[in-house]
Amino acid sequence: MEIQAVKKLLHQVTAINRTQEKLNLLGGAEFNVFKILGLHTNEVRTHSAFIGELLNPRGCHGLKSRFLYLFLETLKIEDFDTEHAAVKIEKYAGPIDEHYLEGGRIDIHLKGRAGQFIFIENKIHAGDQRNQLARYHNYEPRAKLIYLTLDGTAPSDWSAGELAPEQYTVCSYRVEISQWLDKCYKEAAAYPTVRETIGQYLNLISSLVGNVPDNFMKEEVKRLLLHDRANIESAAYLAEMLQEVKAETVTLLNSELHERWGKVFKGDLCPLDNYSITFWKHSSYYGFTASKGDTTEVCRDKALAPFVALVKEVHPKFKSNGWWLGWKNFIKSPAFEALPLETLFIMANSDEERARLIEEIIDEAKPAYTAFKKLVSAYKRAKLS
Template sequence: MNDIINILNQVRIVSRKIKEQRKEKFERGENYNIFNDLGFMSDEVHLHSMFLANLLNPKGSHGQRGKFLEAFLKMLQKSFPAISADKLELDITNASVEVEKYIGRQTDSEGGRIDIYLTDGKHSIIIENKIYAGDQHHQMLRYWNYEMSQKGDDTEKSFVLIYLTLDGCSPSKESLGEDLKENDIVCLSYKSDIRGWLDRCVELASRTPLVRETINQYISTIDILTNNVMEDNKDLLDILCKEENLDAVFDIIDSKENLINHIINDEFIPKLKDLAEDKGLEICGNYKRNWVSDRYPGAHFQKTGWKFLDLAFQFESVGLDRMVFGFVCKGESNRSDVPTPVWEKVQEHYSISSPIKDKNNDLWIHKDFIGNKNWNNSQAIKNLRNGKTLNDFSIMFDEAIDCVKGLDI
């Protein structure tokens, strides 16, 4: 215990220094990121697919014609030499890019929407873009089948099917189906492949400052998403890496999950329960749980007179990340159990302050939580204790209840 107290005292001193450095960095405007400030950080379609497609488009507003596309093709050829050269010989002057390309009604083996579709009429590149979303049933197989049907017997036509994720992981068996194999797919990562290509784009745009700095802003977004942000923490690391401190460091690390769960279960949830009751809501069930490790942890709140829906919050990723808040179908029911006029009215009312994330969702009508969306960090835990997050819940409870006032939900 004395070792832990000693190391915490040392870390506290260095931590104050780091905070001062971060404050200075903030005041110099070095933390400014327009994509993050507008809430687009993890928006696959409206930020990532649209931004990448714009850079890849020779007719894009960046004015660099085919420079960025050529750099992208060179990156693919260098990183994945197994791709035959002829598949990457796109005619830059005739190339076009489409986002969310509709390829027909979705069935078990066909149809859906391709995130980014690049083609010159003979050569095509299909990019399935994944930031956080899970794989859909036979998703890559459906895109493969579409391109095979377009190719037919034309030997001059070819395509490359790309699976783009933060870390370059492979698509699931659910996405590939029985016939498609992993080696039929090119797996790209934002962390290295896209990051390297974007660095090259910055070099190519050196004489166009607005384009260059916009790409740099996007690069900083990618760095945050891929945990590639390097802070000047050398002094802190020097302390933590000392041999006499290592046991204490790992004891502290091992206690993190228990600490977070204790604060949520024993300090925050009882306060949230009391707040909900003040609003005429009742928390459903016992929510003492392992919040850090459980899948989709959250809580439901029922209100007397509401027959079809409850209020709820939920984290969409393990590790208390990406918190959403909204209305959810009661119990084991789904959208088909809720009268269509009621469902649509709730969507209409609840979308006043924020766009609905998924109009086809069978269980949820939700939006991003207005406060900390990730509770696995020190500031979020402080906000659980100092009343900030409780106040955010109060605002969202009031807003939701007001939005459905007068509706028979």
């Protein structure tokens, strides 16, 4: 592969990108009222409020139940009463109880005829709350639950509780909401103010999910690739290198997390002879694992039953099996390969950003580790007294 050909292609694409940026400025694509007012990531005041207003048959848009019908069509929800539907934002479901199984607020609450409910949990950048989806279900078991995020990320166990995946629907701003808003934009053709406001909101969503309109750039880059065989080869080489850079960055993050984890969560936590308990992580979850000499999968041994109980005392969401006294999913998953490319490249070039991300993961796990150590110390004192 000729390095000069690769450099030439990069130079040409950069030039096209600069032209696209100028076109965006000339066309006013950067002028967005939601961004100007600093509301672009506000879940309640912007996203839940705007989506809820469109879904409301008595909303000020004047199109009655048409937007709600298009929403249900997009998400393939059938037999919901659109004509008499009522929509509430931040619906109060009562005080949160001590076990986090009841209460809280429902982001978007839709009620049709008797027994028909749709509850939407709306996530932009906020993390999951404890048993949040489970509390929605406990408030109204008949409700259809929708977990909405920018990219369609599934809820963590921390939010879903004991709910099975088939008890809720995961959807995204990138796909389902964008598709729905496109339909709404076309439907509002005779309502120019409504149409253009939806257009502004679509533009905001596109920027949040990294799909900023760039028709000129797409067409020019395609023309550039088709014009010269060397450009096709260079693009293929760049795509290959892109994956290598991504893999190297993920490896670097995993290595640094492994090193940091070993320094913070070190030592054997088990007071019993012959057994060892360590605090460890695996992929997207962490917890307490045990071994006996060279033997693993001993966590169901009767001698370790008191420590399984201690792990449950730390947090009832810890699950046990032969390998783990207790494990649970991270809220902020260390599955670094799932990070957006832009984030990975920031991590590749910034020691500070990598350290910050790793420290967030460590801080999430640290309370469980500290609590278990205290419980084990109390257990040892009780045995000695």
